[in-house]
Amino acid sequence: MSDGCIICRKEAGDAQLHRLEVWRDEFWRVTISLDAEVLGFAYLEPLRHIPTIADLDGPEAQSFGAVIARTCRALKQATGAPLVYVYIFGDGVAHLHVHLAAHRDGDALNSQMIRGEIVSEKMPDGFERFFSREFPALPEADQRNVAEAVRRSLAMP
Ligand SMILES: [Zn+2]
CATH class of the missing domain: 1.20.5 (Single alpha-helices involved in coiled-coils or other helix-helix interfaces)
Known part of the structure; x- marks a missing residue:
């Protein structure tokens, strides 16, 4: 655990970030936002303090593909959304977290990632x-x- 890392604080961090844990195994956990613009906005995070996607190694690196695919399938099934957007930014909280956003045509999300007009x-x-x-x-x-x-x-x- 890294001192001062809100994601390492697990449930205490969830309360502050207003989200709910829905799954964990020995390496990963999934939480669902309780104040998102769309239904089924989730976060996939390693339990271990891994700062960025470029630092991902060990058993978390081995299991990442299967875990992200499984989580996206569950989000699609639970929400009926045809797509799940996946974002990793890395310039906010320095603990790897993957944003998984169930997306339907016309909802609050779009595929634009660029500033300006x-x-x-x-x-x-x-x-x-x-x-x-x-x-x-x-x-x-x-x-x-x-x-x-x-x-x-x-x-x-
Ligand atoms: Zn951390």
Whole structure:
């Protein structure tokens, strides 16, 4: 447990964050928000203090895929929502928490993750692309350089 970490405080933290624990195993717990904009807004968190997704290792890393899939299935079943949005930000509380948001068309959620005035553009195959007027796309050459650096990093054992 990390001192001062609200997520490590488990149920005491839940009371403060206004949420309810609905499941736990030896590595993970799931809570449901009691003051969300949509029904079935959940948090999946490791019991152990793991600061960010990049720090995920050990048995939590091994079980993550199965646990997140199972939780999303339960959220879909309980709410009837066809989709569950999954977000990990990491710049708020420094204890890994995955936001799982049951989502239906027309509810309070959308898929925009960009600041500023959002404009949309219809792509030739019909899907809609969103971008921000204040934050236009960065130079493609820079993006290609980063892509190559990630490729090199992932190629290392
Ligand atoms: Zn913690």
